[in-house]
Amino acid sequence: MSKFFEIKNLKVSIGDKNIISDLNLTLDKGTISTIMGKNGIGKSTLAYAIMGHPLYQTEGEVFLEGTEILSLPVHKRAQTGIFLGFQHPIEVPGVTVVKFLQQAYKALKGNIDYTKFQKSLSEWMEFLNIDKSFLYRYLNEGFSGGEKKKLETLQLLLFNPKLAILDEPDSGLDVDALKIVGQGIKKARENGTTVLLITHYQKLLDFLEVDKVFVLNDGKIAIEGDKSLAETIEKHGYDFVLAKA
Amino acid sequence: MSKDEKKPNVKSISEEYKYGFKTKEKYKFKSDKGLTEEIVRAISEFKKEPEWMLEFRLKAYRAFKKMPMPWWGNTELLNTVDFENIHYYIKPEKDHKKSWDDVPEEIKETFDKLGIPEVERKFLAGVTAQYESEVVYHSIKKEFEKLGIVFLDMDSALKEYPDLVKKYFGTVIPIHDNKFAALNSAVWSGGSFIYVPKGVKVETPLQAYFRINAQNMGQFERTLIIADEGSDVHYIEGCSAPVYSSDSLHAAVVEVIALKGARIRYSTIQNWSNNVYNLVTKRAVAYENATVEWVDGNIGAKFTMKYPAIFLKGENAHAEVLSVALAGDDQHQDSGAKVFHLAPNTTSRIVSKSISTGTGRASYRGWIKVNKGMKNCKSDVRCDALIFGKSRSDTYPRMEVYEPTTKLTHEATVSKIQEDQLFYLMSRGLSEDEASTMIINGFFEPFTKELPMEYAVEFNRLVSMEMEGSIG
Ligand SMILES: Nc1ncnc2c1ncn2[C@@H]1O[C@H](COP(=O)(O)OP(=O)(O)OP(=O)(O)O)[C@@H](O)[C@H]1O
Ligand SMILES: [Mg+2]
Numbered sequence: 001m002s003k004f005f006e007i008k009n010l011k012v013s014i015g016d017k018n019i020i021s022d023l024n025l026t027l028d029k030g031t032i033s034t035i036m037g038k039n040g041i042g043k044s045t046l047a048y049a050i051m052g053h054p055l056y057q058t059e060g061e062v063f064l065e066g067t068e069i070l071s072l073p074v075h076k077r078a079q080t081g082i083f084l085g086f087q088h089p090i091e092v093p094g095v096t097v098v099k100f101l102q103q104a105y106k107a108l109k110g111n112i113d114y115t116k117f118q119k120s121l122s123e124w125m126e127f128l129n130i131d132k133s134f135l136y137r138y139l140n141e142g143f144s145g146g147e148k149k150k151l152e153t154l155q156l157l158l159f160n161p162k163l164a165i166l167d168e169p170d171s172g173l174d175v176d177a178l179k180i181v182g183q184g185i186k187k188a189r190e191n192g193t194t195v196l197l198i199t200h201y202q203k204l205l206d207f208l209e210v211d212k213v214f215v216l217n218d219g220k221i222a223i224e225g226d227k228s229l230a231e232t233i234e235k236h237g238y239d240f241v242l243a244k245a
Numbered sequence: 246m247s248k249d250e251k252k253p254n255v256k257s258i259s260e261e262y263k264y265g266f267k268t269k270e271k272y273k274f275k276s277d278k279g280l281t282e283e284i285v286r287a288i289s290e291f292k293k294e295p296e297w298m299l300e301f302r303l304k305a306y307r308a309f310k311k312m313p314m315p316w317w318g319n320t321e322l323l324n325t326v327d328f329e330n331i332h333y334y335i336k337p338e339k340d341h342k343k344s345w346d347d348v349p350e351e352i353k354e355t356f357d358k359l360g361i362p363e364v365e366r367k368f369l370a371g372v373t374a375q376y377e378s379e380v381v382y383h384s385i386k387k388e389f390e391k392l393g394i395v396f397l398d399m400d401s402a403l404k405e406y407p408d409l410v411k412k413y414f415g416t417v418i419p420i421h422d423n424k425f426a427a428l429n430s431a432v433w434s435g436g437s438f439i440y441v442p443k444g445v446k447v448e449t450p451l452q453a454y455f456r457i458n459a460q461n462m463g464q465f466e467r468t469l470i471i472a473d474e475g476s477d478v479h480y481i482e483g484c485s486a487p488v489y490s491s492d493s494l495h496a497a498v499v500e501v502i503a504l505k506g507a508r509i510r511y512s513t514i515q516n517w518s519n520n521v522y523n524l525v526t527k528r529a530v531a532y533e534n535a536t537v538e539w540v541d542g543n544i545g546a547k548f549t550m551k552y553p554a555i556f557l558k559g560e561n562a563h564a565e566v567l568s569v570a571l572a573g574d575d576q577h578q579d580s581g582a583k584v585f586h587l588a589p590n591t592t593s594r595i596v597s598k599s600i601s602t603g604t605g606r607a608s609y610r611g612w613i614k615v616n617k618g619m620k621n622c623k624s625d626v627r628c629d630a631l632i633f634g635k636s637r638s639d640t641y642p643r644m645e646v647y648e649p650t651t652k653l654t655h656e657a658t659v660s661k662i663q664e665d666q667l668f669y670l671m672s673r674g675l676s677e678d679e680a681s682t683m684i685i686n687g688f689f690e691p692f693t694k695e696l697p698m699e700y701a702v703e704f705n706r707l708v709s710m711e712m713e714g715s716i717g
């Protein structure tokens with residue numbers, strides 16, 4: 001039996017700058033794991049590279065349920081079941097949120113049952129406390145930081161991917177929004193999504209029962225542990241845990 | 246997976262339509278090639294026109310002969326126009342009926358893909374005098390008559406309302422305005438005539454395709470709209486389906502008059518086949534408190550020259566021009582806007598958006614003029630160009646402001662599609678083509694949101710068809 005998700009000897013560069021040198025990681029189906037690490041260490045780079053951003057050159061292999069994905073174009077990776085929640089969601093002027101969601105839903109599911117789509121959309125919007133008026137605004141344009149993160153979470157729930165890589169879904173959120181997004185991620189997991197979470201804070205991890213904690217440093221996974229590792233980092237900082245490793 | 250199945254190549258179907266769809270015509274009257282005074286006289290006589298119209302045509306003919314080609318636009322292409330090789334007047338045989346069954350399957354299929362309403366399809370395919378559309382037209386016509394609205398083809402208007410036509414015809418665009426306006430004035434045929442009486446506000450847009458019997462898609466059509474004091478009207482012409490024309494030169498003239506307090510919106514979507522030179526002179530005058538809005542979309546044609554103009558002649562008049570152009574391979578869209586502030590406290594807003602792909606070229610040519618003494622005028626101009634590959638985009642703004650109290654802003658951007666936008670959309674399962682199309686439709690959104698729903702949908706679909714395979 002092949003692993004659910006597996007990264008083997010991954011190397012990622014931007015131009016001639018190497019960011020990730022040799023990264024190995026596996027995830028079990030249905031788990032929530034988190035990747036932590038200092039600012040600028042390469043967490044977002046890893047997320048972008050897995051999704052296939054053209055700026056990042058990759059070597060090595062990444063498998064989702066046995067399918068090698070690095071050789072696939074971005075949209076095929078998405079259709080295979082990978083979702084990336086952006087640290088900084090992109091604005092697309094003139095494209096309404098509802099139109100975008102509809103097209104993406106159709107592209108990801110292969111077809112669209114509008115009644116089902118509408119129902120699911122309203123439910124999740126209510127769950128996340130997003131006002132209906134957002135549907136007719138242009139995609140991420142003029143959204144506050146928190147509103148953007150909520151829209152990413154809405155997509156996570158609506159698209160129900162196999163694997164979600166969430167890049168700092170908690171940054172810039174007020175207490176209430178943090179709670180809502182946390183509950184959203186929990187719901188996604190209940191609905192079968194395996195989660196790889198990038199975060200700097202303990203708060204979100206408290207909401208979720210995190211199975212594994214990875215610390216990224218020096219281009220590879222430097223430490224792997226359980227929830228207590230995140231707590232130690234929170235208390236003593238990265239240098240402390242890295243020195244011990 | 247079904248997603249991987251190859252889609253039928255819509256592009257090639259529409260290409261074929263553009264080039265391959267010709268029908269055998271029977272003519273009642275067909276002038277010789279080239280233009281002479283005799284031909285001009287023959288046209289007028291054939292149409293049994295009043296003397297003044299013949300004089301108008303002859304004057305225009307002489308002006309046309311003398312005038313040089315425009316020096317702007319694309320002189321290289323303009324100089325390839327062979328005036329000697331054109332039939333200036335063709336009158337199809339009256340009872341000549343083409344049936345829907347004669348229309349090739351591919352074209353019907355293209356119509357299906359575009360989701361074009363039945364009435365419009367038959368018109369586009371050149372199937373004349375359809376029963377259903379006749380009925381629709383007549384019921385609308387009755388309603389209009391009750392309100393005193395005149396909505397006719399130009400030739401009929403000249404017969405039925407000679408005084409009204411005489412009063413306004415040629416008053417906005419004089420004969421000698423430019424060579425192509427002169428040509429149109431000499432040989433015009435078809436087009437629309439609209440008169441909206443004082444205070445009448447027309448709720449539903451007047452649409453050219455209801456005048457199904459008239460030849461409003463003519464080569465030298467002539468349109469005149471008069472909105473009397475305090476009235477309000479929206480006219481829509483054309484439609485986004487590709488319109489095949491075997492005539493390579495199209496020189497239309499559109500005159501629009503908004504009297505005191507009136508509002509006119511004139512929306513156009515043009516998608517001529519790729520052999521056409523579309524050289525249109527469009528101009529409006531807006532009197533006190535009047536508003537004129539040109540909403541203008543250009544997709545097809547080999548070469549387009551079109552600069553909707555508005556002369557603001559009364560205080561507090563407002564001008565609005567919203568134009569978009571898509572220039573694909575071997576296409577040159579030279580469009581823009583012209584606003585003259587000829588009265589104080591007048592305002593204008595111009596938004597121009599263009600996309601060029603492949604070897605396409607899109608140019609914006611604008612002209613804002615504010616005369617001295619015309620206090621407190623305001624003008625905002627915004628031009629956005631999106632370019633793909635080796636395509637080309639230029640702007641030629643001309644600003645003549647002789648009044649220091651004028652507030653003028655001009656913003657221009659030229660950009661390529663942002664990689665991050667593509668990546669974001671592709672990470673949601675959209676292919677590169679789908680993602681680009683979405684970004685492009687978003688780019689055109691300020692235009693499409695001004696169109697009635699069915700036109701907006703058609704326009705977007707058409708843009709996707711045009712963009713298919715042309716990105717990268
Ligand atoms: N497009 C780029 N061009 C050049 N350098 C880049 C580019 N993108 C990222 N980098 C560099 O790669 C390194 C890793 O950046 P990355 O965004 O992956 O960090 P991160 O771990 O996500 O940081 P943070 O916690 O602040 O989000 C940084 O040094 C960054 O400056
Ligand atoms: Mg980051």
